[in-house]
Structure formats: structure tokens, C-alpha cells
Amino acid sequence: MTATTTAPVQEPEKHAAAKQSWWRDDSTEQMRRNLGLVGVLAVLIVIGIITKPELYSDGTWVRNNIFTILELASVIGVVTVGMTFVIIGGGIDLSVGAIIALAGVWSTTLATQDFGPGGMIFCALAVGIGVGVVNGILIAYGRLVAFIATLAMMVAARGLAAQISGKQTQVSTSSFINGLAANDFLGVPVLVYILAAVVAAGWVLLNRTTFGRRTVAVGGNVEAARLAGINVKRHTLLLYALSGLCCGIAAVMLTSQANSAQAAMANLYELDAIAAAIIGGTLLSGGRGTIIGSLLGVLVFSTITNLFAINNLSTEVQNMVKGGIIVAAVLIQQVQFKSLSQFFSKNKITTS
Numbered sequence: 001m002t003a004t005t006t007a008p009v010q011e012p013e014k015h016a017a018a019k020q021s022w023w024r025d026d027s028t029e030q031m032r033r034n035l036g037l038v039g040v041l042a043v044l045i046v047i048g049i050i051t052k053p054e055l056y057s058d059g060t061w062v063r064n065n066i067f068t069i070l071e072l073a074s075v076i077g078v079v080t081v082g083m084t085f086v087i088i089g090g091g092i093d094l095s096v097g098a099i100i101a102l103a104g105v106w107s108t109t110l111a112t113q114d115f116g117p118g119g120m121i122f123c124a125l126a127v128g129i130g131v132g133v134v135n136g137i138l139i140a141y142g143r144l145v146a147f148i149a150t151l152a153m154m155v156a157a158r159g160l161a162a163q164i165s166g167k168q169t170q171v172s173t174s175s176f177i178n179g180l181a182a183n184d185f186l187g188v189p190v191l192v193y194i195l196a197a198v199v200a201a202g203w204v205l206l207n208r209t210t211f212g213r214r215t216v217a218v219g220g221n222v223e224a225a226r227l228a229g230i231n232v233k234r235h236t237l238l239l240y241a242l243s244g245l246c247c248g249i250a251a252v253m254l255t256s257q258a259n260s261a262q263a264a265m266a267n268l269y270e271l272d273a274i275a276a277a278i279i280g281g282t283l284l285s286g287g288r289g290t291i292i293g294s295l296l297g298v299l300v301f302s303t304i305t306n307l308f309a310i311n312n313l314s315t316e317v318q319n320m321v322k323g324g325i326i327v328a329a330v331l332i333q334q335v336q337f338k339s340l341s342q343f344f345s346k347n348k349i350t351t352s
Contacts, residue, residue: 030290033281037296044303051311065306067189071181073302074191075253076272077295080280081202082246083273084294088206089239090219090286094150095135096247097269098157103127103251104261105161108170117176124255125248131157132244136237154270161263169262172255180256191253198249203291215239219286275322276301279329300325 079096086093106112107124115123131153138149172178180190206212214235217225226232250269255261280297282289301322308318 030281030288030293034290034293034296037280037293037300040300041296041303044300044307048307048310051307065310067192069299069302069306070192070195071189071257072305073298074189074195075250075257075266076269076276076302077195077298078198078246078250078253079269080273080276080294080298081198081291082243083270084277084280084282084289084291085202085206085215086239086243087274087277087282087284088219088286088289089215089236090222091139091146091236091239092150092274092284093135093240093243094147094270095131095153095157096243096273097266098154098161099128099131099244099247100251100254100266100269101261101263102131102157102161102164103248104255104265105165105170105263107251108172108255108261109164113173117174120172120174120177121252124251125245128244128246128248128251129241130244132241132247133237135244136240139240140233140236158263165261165263167263169260171260177252177256178259180253182256191256194249194253198246199291199295206291211235211238216287219283219288221287272301275326275329279325284330 079100083093083096103124106127107120112120112123135150135153138144138153139146142149180194183190185193206215214225214230217228217230218232218235222232250266251261254265258265276297277289277294278284278297279300280290280293280295282294304321304325305318308315308321
């Protein structure tokens with residue numbers, strides 16, 4: 001009798017609480033974050049118009065500037081896709097910049113270039129995947145902490161790249177590779193198409209495949225994923241191999257932009273990729289994140305870089321602004337996650 005009379009009272013209270021706390025709803029949090037990032041992009045564009053109105057009055061310049069931003073975002077965007085998978089899976093990869101450098105240097109040696117553009121691309125992808133697999137083995141089967149394993153790989157890969165290149169810049173003689181950055185199709189740079197293809201493939205892999213669901217499960221709760229029958233070690237290895245593959249693709253793109261490769265290329269790309277994923281909504285603790293959010297994060301940073309360039313502002317100021325954005329994003333992430341946890345815990349107590 002008591003259950004019959006209290007149930008109708010509890011149900012409206014439950015709906016009322018949910019209605020009042022809609023902004024805490026976990027199911028719409030990523031959508032709100034993405035809209036917020038779009039708003040940030042809009043604000044940055046407005047700032048550009050205010051600071052340089054003479055440039056934005058020219059429609060042709062605006063179009064070219066948009067493609068400049070997209071090209072600027074293309075390489076780091078590809079790397080961020082792989083980084084997003086790793087972080088969602090509960091890991092971290094500090095070696096992505098070094099992997100790009102090693103893949104770029106190895107693929108531009110004279111011996112490799114003798115095999116033509118196909119051999120160069122295959123070499124870059126193979127080196128990227130190979131180093132990623134080594135990272136995965138050390139972390140999954142060697143039980144090393146991801147931070148330590150990838151930090152060690154960052155140093156080792158840079159050293160190997162310097163050894164292979166003799167600390168010299170290696171020029172790419174392949175017109176096909178060099179043309180990737182110089183050419184466009186239907187008015188859109190080829191590198192932008194490559195970024196779009198990688199983002200689309202990453203989105204499908206994360207949201208429409210068993211691999212994506214397992215990635216979220218492993219990052220959310222390793223023990224629960226293991227009990228559910230997921231081979232956590234093998235999956236972790238595959239995540240780092242995927243990150244290495246993205247680094248191999250990025251190496252080809254970066255080599256195309258510079259028409260050369262060197263051991264110092266892609267410096268600090270790991271920090272840019274991690275930062276873009278974080279402000280895009282990927283939890284550092286794992287278990288949650290989206291490819292679209294990470295892409296928007298990349299575009300925000302690329303737009304800031306472009307905005308600073310057209311206003312002739314120093315790189316030092318730009319780095320300080322980026323650092324502030326990263327800190328703010330992490331703080332917001334922590335506050336939102338804490339609020340969600342408190343809300344659902346309270347809601348569970350009320351309805352039990």
C-alpha cells in the first residue's frame with residue numbers, strides 16, 4: 001500500500017530533477033561542448049575581422065584563409081584522431097611527434113626514394129605502425145605505464161631519426177609526394193581531403209564498430225571489459241598501432257608540405273594532439289570522447305595560430321594562450337564530471 005502511494009510521488013520528483021538539471025545530462029554533454037567550440041571558432045573569426053578588417057573585406061582572401069587554416073590543421077588533425085582513440089582507451093602517447101620524424105626521415109632516405117612514391121608511402125606507414133606496435137607491446141604485455149613507455153619511445157625515436165639522417169635535412173625528390181601539399185581538387189587542397197578521409201574513417205570506427213565500443217569499454221573500466229570477454233592486452237596493442245598508422249600518414253603529409261624531412265620535424269605535436277583531444281571533450285581518464293569534438297579542438301588551435309600570424313604576434317604569446325586554454329578545458333572537464341557524478345549518485349539514492 002505504501003509502495004503504491006509513494007511511487008506516483010517519486011516519479012514526478014525524478015522528472016522534475018532531471019528537467020531542472022538538463023545541462024548536467026551526460027547524453028547531451030558532448031553536443032553542448034561541440035556547440036561551445038563552434039561558438040569559440042565564431043568568436044575567433046569576429047576577432048580576426050575586428051583586428052584586420054582590410055583583409056576580411058576581400059572575399060577571395062577569406063576563402064584562401066579558410067583553406068590555410070584547414071591545411072594548417074590537416075597534419076595535426078590526423079595525429080589527433082589516433083591520439084583520441086588512445087586516450088579514450090585509457091592510455092596516452094607522448095611519442096607521436098617522434099614517430100612522425102622517424103617515419104618521415106626513413107621514407108626520404110635515398111634507398112627508399114629509389115622505390116618511388118609508393119615505396120615512400122609504404123615505408124612511412126610501416127614505420128609508424130611498427131613503432132606503435134612496439135609501444136603497445138611494452139604497455140600491454142610489458143606492463144609499463146603508458147606515460148613512461150611512450151616517453152622513452154619519444155627519446156629513442158628522435159635519436160634513431162637523427163642517426164639515420166645524420167642530423168641533416170633530407171630532400172624529397174618525389175613530385176607525387178611534394179604535390180600532395182601543392183595541388184588541389186575542385187578548389188580544395190588535397191591535404192584537406194586526406195584529413196576528411198581520416199576523420200570519417202575514425203568516426204565510423206569509433207561509433208559504428210565493435211572496435212569502437214571495446215575502446216570505450218576498456219577506457220571506462222578495464223576490469224569490467226576483461227570480465228566481459230574483451231582481450232584488453234590485444235586491444236591496447238591495436239590502439240597504439242592505430243596511433244602509429246596516423247603518425248605514418250601525418251609524416252607523408254608533413255614531408256609534402258616541407259618537401260623534406262628531418263629529425264626535428266613535428267616537434268611538440270604530441271602536446272598539440274593531446275590538447276586538441278582534451279578541449280574536444282575526451283576524458284584524460286578514458287572512456288569518453290568523440291572524433292568530431294577532437295577535430296573542432298584542432299580547428300580552434302589552428303585558428304588561433306592563424307589569428308596570431310595575421311596580427312604579427314609572437315609565438316611565445318600564442319603558446320601562453322594555448323596553455324591557458326588547456327588548463328581551462330581540464331578544469332571545466334573536472335567540474336562537469338564531478339557535477340555529473342554527484343547528480344547521478346543523488347538521483348540513484350532518491351529512486352532506490
